[in-house]
Amino acid sequence: MKASALSVPLSLADRVILVTGGAGDIGSSIAARAASMGATVIIADNGAGVTGGDQDSEHVMAVAKQLADAHGDVSGYYCDVTDPDQVASMFTDLFDQHGNVDTVVAAAGTLRVMPIWESTLDDWRSVVDSHATHTYLVAAEASRRWRANCEQRNGQSCSLITFTAATGLVGRPDLGVTHAAAKGAIAAMTLELAHEMYPFNVTVNAVTAANVRGRMADHVGARVSQEGDTFDSSSPEHSAILSAYLATEDASWITGQVFRVMGGMIGRYSPWDVKESIDKQDFWSIEEVRLGLRRLHGAYPEYKALQGPHREF
Numbered sequence: 001m002k003a004s005a006l007s008v009p010l011s012l013a014d015r016v017i018l019v020t021g022g023a024g025d026i027g028s029s030i031a032a033r034a035a036s037m038g039a040t041v042i043i044a045d046n047g048a049g050v051t052g053g054d055q056d057s058e059h060v061m062a063v064a065k066q067l068a069d070a071h072g073d074v075s076g077y078y079c080d081v082t083d084p085d086q087v088a089s090m091f092t093d094l095f096d097q098h099g100n101v102d103t104v105v106a107a108a109g110t111l112r113v114m115p116i117w118e119s120t121l122d123d124w125r126s127v128v129d130s131h132a133t134h135t136y137l138v139a140a141e142a143s144r145r146w147r148a149n150c151e152q153r154n155g156q157s158c159s160l161i162t163f164t165a166a167t168g169l170v171g172r173p174d175l176g177v178t179h180a181a182a183k184g185a186i187a188a189m190t191l192e193l194a195h196e197m198y199p200f201n202v203t204v205n206a207v208t209a210a211n212v213r214g215r216m217a218d219h220v221g222a223r224v225s226q227e228g229d230t231f232d233s234s235s236p237e238h239s240a241i242l243s244a245y246l247a248t249e250d251a252s253w254i255t256g257q258v259f260r261v262m263g264g265m266i267g268r269y270s271p272w273d274v275k276e277s278i279d280k281q282d283f284w285s286i287e288e289v290r291l292g293l294r295r296l297h298g299a300y301p302e303y304k305a306l307q308g309p310h311r312e313f
Contacts, residue, residue: 033244
């Protein structure tokens with residue numbers, strides 16, 4: 001990847017940005033930051049609560065008005081982003097109105113926290129649909145249009161920014177398999193889409209926002225910083241700033257990345273990769289597999305005792 005020149009302005013003026021889940025804590029923070037940088041922002045949301053119930057169109061429009069009054073050009077679009085017909089209709093409306101949507105930020109999602117033995121198929125579908133299926137739907141609708149209008153954009157890039165989580169990348173014991181499966185799927189989707197959309201001048205990256213203050217943190221009883229703290233490490237603004245940068249033309253050289261944001265720390269995940277291996281140019285016997293996996297995990301005493309200090313497979 002070749003970085004763009006530092007002379008490229010860090011501005012979102014004349015860019016249209018769609019933020020799904022835009023009435024939520026992270027989504028509204030991204031919308032505010034993008035609007036303050038000159039973007040035309042549309043927040044798409046169904047106004048549902050943390051667990052996916054109580055849809056409220058008035059809430060979506062109220063949040064959009066608050067953001068517009070404080071930050072700039074923000075409008076609301078009531079949409080259930082797990083419904084393919086509603087998503088397709090929304091993209092048709094937005095592309096007809098604006099000509100293009102330069103950036104899509106897929107930040108919607110619900111949460112139902114429970115171990116697998118307490119979960120139901122409805123829990124699975126609700127969480128996986130709200131995160132992974134929604135991301136697929138908006139990515140597919142945007143990508144079809146970006147592929148079609150690539151030449152008309154005259155070299156201007158577009159971008160898709162997804163939201164995954166450490167739950168789906170390294171696992172954690174308290175958010176449940178539904179959340180882990182959904183976020184893992186989004187990470188994999190991000191890496192694949194980066195390859196598919198590269199020829200059409202579209203970047204695809206993921207943000208992993210950790211320990212963010214808001215409704216989801218309250219729902220799981222997470223310990224977070226408060227706004228009045230000397231350093232507000234749990235502010236959703238941390239991930240909003242990174243997301244806003246990834247939406248600029250200056251970031252058009254970055255694609256296929258999964259970033260971790262936790263307070264003032266920005267990190268970059270490596271995708272699933274083979275860290276260590278054992279190799280044999282023949283079929284393994286089951287006994288050799290037993291010894292080989294001990295070696296792979298550093299459990300050397302038994303391996304050395306049976307194989308000797310110098311023998312290799």
